Amino acid sequence: MTQVTLNVEGMSCNHCVxxxxxxxxxxxxxxxVDLASKTVEIEFEExxxxxxxxxxxxxxxxxxxx
Amino acid sequence: MTQVTLNVEGMSCNHCVxxxxxxxxxxxxxxxVDLASKTVEIEFEExxxxxxxxxxxxxxxxxxxx
Numbered sequence: 001m002t003q004v005t006l007n008v009e010g011m012s013c014n015h016c017v018x019x020x021x022x023x024x025x026x027x028x029x030x031x032x033v034d035l036a037s038k039t040v041e042i043e044f045e046e047x048x049x050x051x052x053x054x055x056x057x058x059x060x061x062x063x064x065x066x
Numbered sequence: 067m068t069q070v071t072l073n074v075e076g077m078s079c080n081h082c083v084x085x086x087x088x089x090x091x092x093x094x095x096x097x098x099v100d101l102a103s104k105t106v107e108i109e110f111e112e113x114x115x116x117x118x119x120x121x122x123x124x125x126x127x128x129x130x131x132x
Contacts, residue, residue: 014128015081062080 004042004051009064011035019061027057070108070117075130077101085127093123 011020017033020040024031028049032041042054055065077086083099086106090097094115098107108120121131 010079012078013076013082015085016079019081 001043002046002051006040006042006055006058007038007066008033008040008058009038009066011038011063016063020058020063023057023061024054027054029054067109068112068117072106072108072121072124073104073132074099074106074124075104075132077104077129082129086124086129089123089127090120093120095120 008020011017011033012035017035020033021031024040024042027044029042029044031043031054033039034041040058042051044051044054058065074086077083077099078101083101086099087097090106090108093110095108095110097109097120099105100107106124108117110117110120124131
């Protein structure tokens with residue numbers, strides 16, 4: 001299992017939390033958003049997902065991975 | 067047609083806009099949210115909806131009508 005913490009700009013409310021967590025799940029990982037610190041803890045199997053695809057899924061929801 | 071502008075706290079993103087506009091529609095009115103001014107322009111027919119029910123629908127989504 002690979003673990004990464006991303007800094008993500010633009011998340012402001014619980015709808016954003018669900019949008020980001022859902023996008024990461026669809027990309028094959030799991031995510032835990034912390035709104036206060038603007039971070040997303042990601043876990044994924046290298047055999048099932050890529051960090052690139054997960055980042056793109058978050059950005060497709062309208063957020064900036066910084 | 068009755069028109070009312072409400073001040074609503076807690077709306078931060080486009081998900082919030084959709085949540086508020088959808089809640090007002092479900093309560094029998096129409097709504098246009100302006101995030102910058104934290105206002106919601108409401109229209110409804112007195113025969114079909116009440117302002118009380120519309121305000122409650124917005125608050126049920128987790129926002130404060132002030």
